[in-house]
Amino acid sequence: MRDVMVIGAGLSGLLAAIRLRQAGLSVALVHKGRGGLQLGQGTVDVLGYRPQRVARPLDELDEFLADQHRASDIAHPYAHTGADAIREGVGYLAELLGEDYLVGDAEVNVALPTAVGALRPTAYYPPSMADGVVSLDPAKPGALRAGSAVVVVGIREFKDFTPELIAGNLALNDLPGGGRLEARADWVSFPARDGEVDSTGLNIARALDDPARRGALVDQLKALGRPGETIALPAVLGHEDPTAFADLRSQVGSPLFEIPVPPPGVPGMRLNDRLTRIAKEARVEVFLGSNVLGADSAGGVLQAGVVGTTGHDTHLKARAFLLAAGGFESGTLELDSYQKVSETILGLPLAIPAGELIHDTWAGQQPLFSVGVATNDDMVVVDPATGEPVYSNLYAAGGVLAGAQRWDEKSGEGIAVASAVRAADAIISNLAGGQR
Amino acid sequence: MTDLSVDVVVIGGGATGAGVARDVAMRGLSVVLVDRADLGQGTTGRYHGLLHSGGRYVISDPESARECAEENAIITRIHTDAVEQTGGLFVVTPEDSEEYSEGFMAGAAKAHMPAEEITIAQALSREPRLHKGTKRAFAVLDGTVDGWAMVWGAVESAKEHGATVLTYHEVDRIHRVGDRVTAVECVDRKAGGRITIDCRFVINAGGPWAGRIAGFAGCHDVDVVPGRGIMIAMNHRLVNSVVNRCIYPADGDILVPVHTVSIIGTTDVKADDPDNLPIPRNEVQQMLDSGAAMIDGFREARAVHAWSGARPLVKDNRVKATDTRHMSRGMSVLDHLERDDLHGLLTITGGKLTTYRLMAKRIVDIMCEQLGEDRPCTTDQEPVPTSRKTHNYKVTHRLEERDHQFQEDQIICECELMSRQMFTELAEENPDATLDDLRRRLRLGMGPCQGGFCSTRAAGLLCTNGIQDSAGATLELREFMKHRWMGLWPILAGAQVRQTALDEWIMRGTLDIDHAPGDENPPERYPVGVPADSEAVEVAR
Numbered sequence: 001m002r003d004v005m006v007i008g009a010g011l012s013g014l015l016a017a018i019r020l021r022q023a024g025l026s027v028a029l030v031h032k033g034r035g036g037l038q039l040g041q042g043t044v045d046v047l048g049y050r051p052q053r054v055a056r057p058l059d060e061l062d063e064f065l066a067d068q069h070r071a072s073d074i075a076h077p078y079a080h081t082g083a084d085a086i087r088e089g090v091g092y093l094a095e096l097l098g099e100d101y102l103v104g105d106a107e108v109n110v111a112l113p114t115a116v117g118a119l120r121p122t123a124y125y126p127p128s129m130a131d132g133v134v135s136l137d138p139a140k141p142g143a144l145r146a147g148s149a150v151v152v153v154g155i156r157e158f159k160d161f162t163p164e165l166i167a168g169n170l171a172l173n174d175l176p177g178g179g180r181l182e183a184r185a186d187w188v189s190f191p192a193r194d195g196e197v198d199s200t201g202l203n204i205a206r207a208l209d210d211p212a213r214r215g216a217l218v219d220q221l222k223a224l225g226r227p228g229e230t231i232a233l234p235a236v237l238g239h240e241d242p243t244a245f246a247d248l249r250s251q252v253g254s255p256l257f258e259i260p261v262p263p264p265g266v267p268g269m270r271l272n273d274r275l276t277r278i279a280k281e282a283r284v285e286v287f288l289g290s291n292v293l294g295a296d297s298a299g300g301v302l303q304a305g306v307v308g309t310t311g312h313d314t315h316l317k318a319r320a321f322l323l324a325a326g327g328f329e330s331g332t333l334e335l336d337s338y339q340k341v342s343e344t345i346l347g348l349p350l351a352i353p354a355g356e357l358i359h360d361t362w363a364g365q366q367p368l369f370s371v372g373v374a375t376n377d378d379m380v381v382v383d384p385a386t387g388e389p390v391y392s393n394l395y396a397a398g399g400v401l402a403g404a405q406r407w408d409e410k411s412g413e414g415i416a417v418a419s420a421v422r423a424a425d426a427i428i429s430n431l432a433g434g435q436r
Numbered sequence: 437m438t439d440l441s442v443d444v445v446v447i448g449g450g451a452t453g454a455g456v457a458r459d460v461a462m463r464g465l466s467v468v469l470v471d472r473a474d475l476g477q478g479t480t481g482r483y484h485g486l487l488h489s490g491g492r493y494v495i496s497d498p499e500s501a502r503e504c505a506e507e508n509a510i511i512t513r514i515h516t517d518a519v520e521q522t523g524g525l526f527v528v529t530p531e532d533s534e535e536y537s538e539g540f541m542a543g544a545a546k547a548h549m550p551a552e553e554i555t556i557a558q559a560l561s562r563e564p565r566l567h568k569g570t571k572r573a574f575a576v577l578d579g580t581v582d583g584w585a586m587v588w589g590a591v592e593s594a595k596e597h598g599a600t601v602l603t604y605h606e607v608d609r610i611h612r613v614g615d616r617v618t619a620v621e622c623v624d625r626k627a628g629g630r631i632t633i634d635c636r637f638v639i640n641a642g643g644p645w646a647g648r649i650a651g652f653a654g655c656h657d658v659d660v661v662p663g664r665g666i667m668i669a670m671n672h673r674l675v676n677s678v679v680n681r682c683i684y685p686a687d688g689d690i691l692v693p694v695h696t697v698s699i700i701g702t703t704d705v706k707a708d709d710p711d712n713l714p715i716p717r718n719e720v721q722q723m724l725d726s727g728a729a730m731i732d733g734f735r736e737a738r739a740v741h742a743w744s745g746a747r748p749l750v751k752d753n754r755v756k757a758t759d760t761r762h763m764s765r766g767m768s769v770l771d772h773l774e775r776d777d778l779h780g781l782l783t784i785t786g787g788k789l790t791t792y793r794l795m796a797k798r799i800v801d802i803m804c805e806q807l808g809e810d811r812p813c814t815t816d817q818e819p820v821p822t823s824r825k826t827h828n829y830k831v832t833h834r835l836e837e838r839d840h841q842f843q844e845d846q847i848i849c850e851c852e853l854m855s856r857q858m859f860t861e862l863a864e865e866n867p868d869a870t871l872d873d874l875r876r877r878l879r880l881g882m883g884p885c886q887g888g889f890c891s892t893r894a895a896g897l898l899c900t901n902g903i904q905d906s907a908g909a910t911l912e913l914r915e916f917m918k919h920r921w922m923g924l925w926p927i928l929a930g931a932q933v934r935q936t937a938l939d940e941w942i943m944r945g946t947l948d949i950d951h952a953p954g955d956e957n958p959p960e961r962y963p964v965g966v967p968a969d970s971e972a973v974e975v976a977r
Contacts, residue, residue: 039938041946053951116892116913117906120948159846159856160889162896168906172953198846262889262942329937337724337735337929339717358928362921363957364944368928369937407945 002028002285003431005305005318007292007345008325008332010035012398012416014275015093016322019424021282025431028316029279030287030307035272036326036399040412041260042235042267044093044124046086046106047078048410053121055136055176057414058083058107068403074351074370074384076403078411080377081418089417094124100242101274103127106414109136111176113150113232115161115261117169117183121410126267128237128245131230132257138177143255144230146179151225152232152259156189157199160261161234163187188220205239205266211247218251230255235267242270287316292345295321302391320393320427323348323381324420327372327399341371343400348373351384351402364408372402378430379423393430395423439631440600442466444803445620446639447607447649449473450480451583451789453641454590455796455815460639461597463800463811468633469591469599470622472606473964474873476587478710479643480789481876482745484667484701485694486678487511487519487579488790491526491551492685494543495536500766500788501547507791508577510816511586514793516823518585520830522693524578524678525559526551529729530569537572537682544576551576563675565731578678580694582829583789584876589820590792596821604868604962605631610638610653610781617653617780625962626868637803640783644710644746650783655776660785662710662746665702666719668927670727671738671884673831674698679730687719688726695831696852696883697740700727704747711964713744715926739927740884741920748785767795769802779806848897849890851883859894860901867903870962871895871916884932887920888939892947910954915961917943 006017009031017029047057050064061083068076078086090106104110104124111119111134119134135142144150150170152163163185170183192203207213225231235258238244249256260267280286291308296315304315325332325345334344341350341357350371357368374384379395382388384402397419399406406412442465446457449471457469471477487508490501512519528537544551552575559573560566566573591601602622609621611632619634642649643660650658673693681689692699703719720742727734750768767787772778782803787795797813804811834853846856862874871894874880880894881887895913898904904912928936943949950956 039941049951114946114948114952116895116910116947116949116952118948118950118952120951157846159848159893159896162893162900164899165896165906165909168899169910169953172907195843197843260946262892262946263938265946327937328933329941331934335929335933337739338721339929358925360922360925361957362918364940364950366940368933369940407940408950410945410948412945 002026002316002318004028004320004322004427005030005316006322006324007031007305008035008323008330008398009276009286010324010326010398010416011037011413012420013322013324014279015089015417016324016397016420016424017284018096018275018279018282019092019421020427021279021284023428025428026285028285028287028318030290030292030305030316032289032291036330037268037272038265039263039329040268041265042126042271043112043122043129043260044090044102044104044413044417045410046090046109046123046414048109048121049408051408053136055109056107057109057123058086072353072370072403074353074403075374077401077415077419079403080375080379081422085418085422086414089421090124090414092421093417096278097271097274099127101126101271103130110134110142111136113166113170113259115166115234115259117166117173119173123414126258126270128235128258128267130257131255132232132259134175136176141177144181146175146177146181148181149226149229150181150183150232151229152183152185153221153224154185154187155204155234155236156187157191157197158201158204158234158236159198160201161259166232166259186224188217188224190217200264201234201236201261201266202239202264202269204236208236208238208244208248209241214244214248214251218248221252225252225254230257232257232259234258235260235265239266239269240273295346297391300389300392302394319431320395321391322423322427323373323394323396323400324398325400328369329399332400333371335368343373346394348381348390349383349385365405370403370405372400374402378426379419380426395427397423439633440468441634442468442600443635444637444639445470445633445635446641447620448641448643448645449475449587449591449601449603450478450641450643451476451587451792452643452784452787452795454587454594455792456639456641456784456800457599457601458590458594458597459796459800459813459815461594461599462814463804465809465811467594467599468602469594470602470605470607470620472604472625473962474603474876475591476584476876477964478645479745479748480583480587482667482743483583483789484690484692484699485580485582486690486692486790487581488788489524489576489578490547490549491524491544491574491576491578491680494547494549495539496685498543498547501543501549503794504788504790505547505549507794508579510793511581511790512579512828514816514819514823515581515586515589516819516825516828518582518589518823519828520580521828522578522580522677524576524680525563526574526576526680526682527559527566527730528571528682529567530571531729532571532681532683534571536684537574540574540682549576563677563679565674565733566679567730567732572682574682578680580678580692581789582694585822586789588877589822592822593820607649607652612653612778615777615779617778637780637807639799639803640781643748643785646748646783646785650770650772650781653772653778653781655772655778655781658770658783659751661749661751662707663749664705664707664713664744664746666715666723666742666744667699667701668720668723668739668742669697669699671697671740674731674734674737681730688723691727691730695879707746710746713746715742715744715923717926720927736930738884738931739929740886740932741882741923742927743923750785767791767798769799771802773806848893849880849883851885851890852879854878854880854890856897859897863898863903864901871912872919875916881916881920884935885939886924886935887917888935888942891916907954910952911958914949914954914958
């Protein structure tokens with residue numbers, strides 16, 4: 001019997017598992033595949049748009065939630081966690097990872113260039129993106145400001161990063177404090193493996209983990225850079241070696257930053273690997289590649305998770321359960337061909353917005369993606385029809401929660417860490433109470 | 437002002453118009469083909485891709501069946517790059533009565549169409565996913581055809597024989613002097629401006645829009661009833677040969693393997709406006725149910741895209757106008773000399789993609805007779821320029837090409853194995869082409885990711901190659917994703933929802949495309965079906 005079974009190893013599952021373990025509880029972390037961190041860009045978003053760009057996410061949270069409440073019958077996850085849990089969660093994550101992995105401030109957003117040359121708001125970011133920061137606070141200019149010169153450099157062997165598109169658009173953005181950036185495009189060549197013309201970002205990042213391979217890139221960057229220019233590269237500058245970026249930057253000798261690219265997202269993988277290592281060092285029991293097929297319950301209490309293991313199903317008993325398995329992107333939530341939505345692991349009731357779930361314009365905010373499980377303020381899963389807990393010891397966190405439009409709001413990581421911390425703390429307090 | 441002067445103007449760049457233009461050019465007459473949008477953007481491109489063996493018509497219309505069988509062989513020979521020789525099956529599913537199948541072999545013999553009945557075991561060994569309760573199976577020579585490749589092949593051939601092709605040119609006037617057509621006037625939708633083309637003859641191959649075009653010449657009441665049908669592309673080839681239900685022609689009775697997908701179709705509902713064709717949810721459900729009758733587990737398979745096309749059927753007084761299935765499926769020629777006392781205009785509608793060449797031959801024969809020209813048809817004699825190789829298309833052909841150049845070129849669209857070179861060559865040849873225009877020829881964004889990964893790369897290449905600036909490329913990207921969505925949202929279910937979530941994560945979450953420079957929700961740049969003097973065109977100028 002474990003104290004807690006956590007289902008899912010994305011940001012919320014990993015963070016909750018570590019926090020529970022650090023409180024002295026035994027934790028089984030069961031997950032089917034690698035978590036969602038590697039799909040993201042390695043930043044920690046709290047709230048980026050509501051729908052106008054957000055400069056101070058926690059100060060603007062109440063207004064955001066009031067608008068949400070007016071627009072939807074489903075509560076936003078932040079309505080349960082509140083600003084305090086966001087502060088607590090983001091702070092806890094930043095402290096766990098340290099400044100080599102994350103820097104920033106939950107109170108103040110910055111904007112970072114994207115791979116189509118937009119300026120995207122976020123709260124925390126890896127140090128490898130620091131030289132690309134555009135401040136949203138006119139009083140405090142960021143690394144890039146009006147008149148800053150940027151050279152966006154593509155790698156010929158890497159197709160998910162087009163410097164002409166990015167530089168052209170970057171130079172078209174009006175900066176928050178007025179003025180624009182100057183941006184131009186250039187190219188280097190860096191075959192990740194001999195003769196490879198079509199490399200994934202991960203292959204290039206792995207090649208750059210080898211200090212001996214970096215010189216070839218450094219030489220080209222030094223040759224193309226002009227005095228005073230900041231260099232922007234795709235976010236593929238080293239995977240496992242946490243010093244790879246700093247070494248490259250110091251060898252090139254100019255400001256240098258990474259721009260996130262579509263998956264596999266190397267900055268997200270760095271966070272994922274680091275958190276997984278912390279979890280394992282803390283002796284979280286990790287069950288990788290294990291499908292949770294269902295659960296045993298009695299009297300409104302979950303008893304055991306049924307885990308698909310070789311040859312037979314394993315009934316893994318625990319005192320509390322945390323569902324942190326993600327939403328539609330991970331397959332936890334599913335829409336079948338009869339247009340019925342379901343939660344595929346435990347068959348939980350779902351909060352579903354009224355009206356059509358998918359609208360006919362490609363404009364974001366598809367109601368379908370706000371479907372999820374409803375919870376109370378302790379993140380205990382409740383039946384949306386009655387508000388009563390489905391099981392007294394089942395909690396949920398992260399992308400499976402109802403009520404958010406994570407990709408439009410830029411709120412995914414904030415929701416993940418706030419709900420993970422809130423759920424973990426409720427579990428810790430409830431299990432301690434039970435023991436007494 | 438006169439900009440061009442030719443013998444013949446062909447209006448409509450679908451299969452029919454392309455076939456007519458090729459035929460006219462091969463007979464040595466000068467010809468201009470105009471279309472208000474891209475080639476094959478109407479009914480031809482909204483098709484399930486079946487190259488009929490004739491099996492569909494052996495009982496209802498033996499003459500059609502014989503024509504199909506003959507034309508199938510010709511098209512397979514002259515359009516090798518567009519036609520895959522898949523073979524086909526007619527199956528009696530557990531839900532179908534065996535009555536229709538009783539007459540199948542006799543009908544095939546009468547139509548001189550090759551067919552044989554095979555055992556259920558043989559059918560299952562050919563198509564292992566066939567429903568286990570299948571009652572009878574007949575093997576026929578159905579094939580599949582890429583409508584776009586066929587149209588582009590025909591057009592390349594026409595050009596080789598001297599034809600001029602003007603896409604995104606919308607006709608809005610047909611000049612006549614007395615009882616004679618003298619010129620056609622169009623709006624250039626991309627570059628702006630107007631051109632006038634003097635001609636001796638006009639062939640109206642406007643498909644569902646033919647009635648409106650005839651009206652420009654003062655020939656009214658040409659009643660073309662658009663019969664709307666939806667089609668759904670399923671991820672993967674659930675079958676490797678065409679599977680037809682062996683029943684009287686009905687909705688959802690055919691599953692066609694085309695390229696990397698298989699397409700189920702279709703419905704048939706009278707439409708009011710061929711420019712506004714919905715994909716109703718109930719018809720999607722009907723298609724999925726019908727697929728499940730033919731193929732085990734069909735509902736659990738992944739639908740990747742849907743579209744809606746309009747059959748152009750000329751109203752026939754013998755049946756009610758609302759019942760388009762029982763109208764004549766053959767071609768229908770309106771001779772405006774006979775009908776309206778107007779020299780120099782023929783309207784052709786209806787017919788089948790399979791018999792496009794034969795239709796063209798027949799109408800050009802009529803035209804030559806009216807013009808007093810003795811020029812025989814030779815379109816069955818030579819392969820089109822894109823087909824001058826020995827073998828027919830195979831689904832594995834891009835894989836084979838990839839094998840030869842994987843160390844030289846990048847794959848931009850993994851789903852469809854479209855390489856960087858394929859894309860940049862075509863984009864540079866056609867600098868005006870939208871990403872959607874390029875898609876029809878390259879299959880960009882037509883696989884499972886529906887543009888989630890490849891569209892940003894493609895937009896980037898337009899920029900790198902100097903075809904678009906960054907704002908123009910961003911507009912292309914947004915428009916492309918908007919157009920993909922039209923065929924995605926009606927069928928979203930299962931794994932395709934998961935893909936869509938990932939695409940949303942990439943496009944909105946990571947790239948923040950909604951906040952890149954340019955209009956977040958730009959208006960359609962080349963709207964079809966908008967009157968030529970409307971505001972949209974004024975803006976385009």
